[in-house]
Amino acid sequence: MRRLPLTLLSASLMLAIGTANAATQTTIPAAAVKTAEQLRDTAMNDNTAYQVVESLTTEVGSRLAGSPADARGREWAIAKFKALGFDKVYTEEVSYPLWERRSEHAEIVGPFPQALDLIALGYSAGTPKGGLTADVVRFDSLDALKKADPASVKGKIVYVDAHMERHKDGHDYAIGSAVRVGGPVIAAKMGAAAFLLRSAGTDAHSRTPHTGVTGFTDPKDAIPAAALSNPDADQLTRVIAYGKPVSIKLDLDCGFNGTYKGANVIGEVTGKKHPDQVVAIGGHLDSWDPGTGAIDDGAGVAIAMAAGKLIHDLPQRPDRTIRVIAFANEEMGLWGGRAYADKHAKEVAKFQLGTESDFGARKIWLMSASVKPEARGAIEQIAKVLAPVGVDYDAKKPGGGGSDLSQMHGKGMAALTLVQDGTDYFDYHHTANDTLDKIDPKELSQNVAVYAAFSYMAAQADGDFGSKPGAFAKDGAEE
Template identity: 90%
Template sequence: MRRLPLSLLAASLMLAIGTANAATQTTVPAAAVKSAEQLRDKAMSDNTGYQIVESLTTEVGPRLAGSPADARGREWAIAKFKALGFDKVYTEEVSYPLWERRSEHAEIVAPFPQPLALIALGYSAATPKGGLTAEVVRFDSLDALKKADPASVKGKIVFVDAHMTRQKDGRDYAIGSGVRVGGPVIASKMGAAAFLLRSAGTDAHSRTPHTGVTGFKDPKDAIPAAALSNPDADQLTRVLAYGKPVSIKLDLDCGITGTYKGANVIGEVTGKKHPDQVVVIGGHLDSWDPGTGAIDDGAGVAIAMAAGKLIHDMPQRPDRTIRVIAFANEEMGLWGGRAYAEKHAAEVSKFQLGSESDFGARKVWRMGASVKPEARGAIDQIAKMLAPIGVDYDGKMPGGGGSDLSQMHAKGMAALSLTQDGTDYFDFHHTANDTLDKIDPKELAQNVAVYATFSYMAAQADGDFGSAPGAFANDGAEE
């Protein structure tokens, strides 16, 4: 056999290695990039998403998990998927505790009698019939409550007065939600009679309290728990500043009444080459009951449905399946997302890429990704396609997948984080003001364009994004 000169042999080896490395890189073909550009531009002027969220909030309205409206919402979603032309529409059962809200009332009875605007929190226990009256003890943070002497709390109404401020990325919600979820549990263990918090919201001048879930896992451990509107929290703090004992009468009629069987509702656009491989997007179908669940999360459901519809209507079907999920009962503990992840964990390698919309309907301004290193090139291509419509790519930010899909990400699904502008989101979140007028149709269309574009490009990619069991453990993605 004729020997190659050393320099030629080295060059041949380098070429071979380069070819092999190129073969392992995930990229989006040029033709798919061109089609994605056309899809993006069409979505930016399409009003399908707004029509969907208008339909949901008008025809169904608020959708508290387990309520009669929950069932109407599921039927609406099934019918809407079919009307939009999805190839396959089905449900997957989700069971969870049935918590019901019936009424809530509170008033300062001493030293300065006056009513308070408040709302019961999810999994709160009821007060005794006729209500309970107890002295209030105030803490300015969750840490302060944790450090308190239990004797100073026992038999009293704990009030945690932690403040949130407006942030574009909504990061202060960790403060408010931390108090709301963890505070009642801590207060219960310390022997408190009940728990109040300053609403986890940023609307300083609105007497619309923000509801949300507590961290109670067992009804036997639950105590009455509620959120005061921000002005009422201010008022209670002023009353306490007089230095006199302050007593509140709290009357909550709510609680867990059994187990409910709901369902995730799923629509698919079947892939033509790899129908068993899926790009998954979605939102959660349930909402809290004071408003109509427009920004939380009717918008997310509408964004995902509209994105799937636009991909369905393209001249050629995508190579992989586009799966849109309207998740059940996110609000009281990610029940739909957790059930979905448990059911599909063994199939995680078939999940190409995923992301859920659950942060309102303002414009998407930032993208992060959790993918294998060899797929960063494809992510760069997606980022370049989204940049002209206002989305910046943060290469250091992990992709958590959104609220419910964080559970599939935890199983190993490659995921994006697509951050909407949340500057005023927590003005309306979980309140009676979560209504359709808070959604700008053009901003919603930009969201649809983002989801349709990334979903299509991921579906057409040559190669995968790295989904595998445990692939992204401890990547720091937000849940």
């Protein structure tokens, strides 16, 4: 056999290695990139998403999980998916504790009698008939409560007065949500009679309290828990500053009432080459009850539905299936997302890429991703398509998949995070002011452009993004 010269042999080996490496790289064909650009541009001038969220918030309104409106919202979603032309529409059952709100009232009894505006928190216990009256003890942070002597808390109404500030990425919500979720549980274990917090919100001048869920999981452990509007929190803090004992009468009619069976509602645009492989997008269908759930999360459902419809309306079906999920009961513990992930965990390798929209309706300005190293080039291709509509790409940050789809990401699904401008999101979040007028149709269309373009490119990719069981367990996306 004729021997190759060493230099020629080395060159041949390098070429073979390079070819092998190239074969493992995930890339997006030029034709798919061009179609994605067309989808992006079409979406920027399409009003489908606004029509969808207008329909949801008008025809159904608020959609507290387990309420009669929950069922109406589910039927609305099934009908809307069908009206938009999705190839397949179905539901998957989700069971969760039923919590009901009936009424809430509070007042300072002394030293300066006056009413307070507040709202009960999810999974709060009700007060005894006729209400409860107790002295208030104030803490300026959750850490301060944790360090308190239980004897100073026992039998009293704990009030945690932690402030949130506005940020584009909304990162101060970590402060507010930690107080709201964890504070009542800590106070209950210390023997408190009830719990109040300054609303987890940034609307300093609106006498509108922000609801949300607590960390109670067993009705036997729950105590009455409510959020004060920020101006009312300011007022209570001023009263306490006089140095006199402050007592409050709290009257909450709410609590657990058995178990409810709801459902995730799913619409699919079936892939023509790999119908069993999916790109997953969505939003959560439930909302809190004071407003109409426009930005949280009617907008997310509308964005995903509209993106799916635009892809459906292309001359040819995508190679992989686009799956749009309207999740049940995200607000009281990611019940829909957790049920979905438990049901589909064994199929995680068939999930090409996914993310959920659940941060309002302002423009998306940042993308990050958790994918295998060989798919980073494809993510960069997606980033280039999204850059003209104002989306930056942070290659160092992980992608968590959004609220409900974080559960599939936890099982190993490759995921994006698409961050909207949340500067004023927590002015309205979980309040009576979460209504349709807070949505700018043009900004909503930009969201659809982003979701339609990335979903299509992921569906058409040559190769995958690395989904497999446990693939991203250490990416830190949910930390």
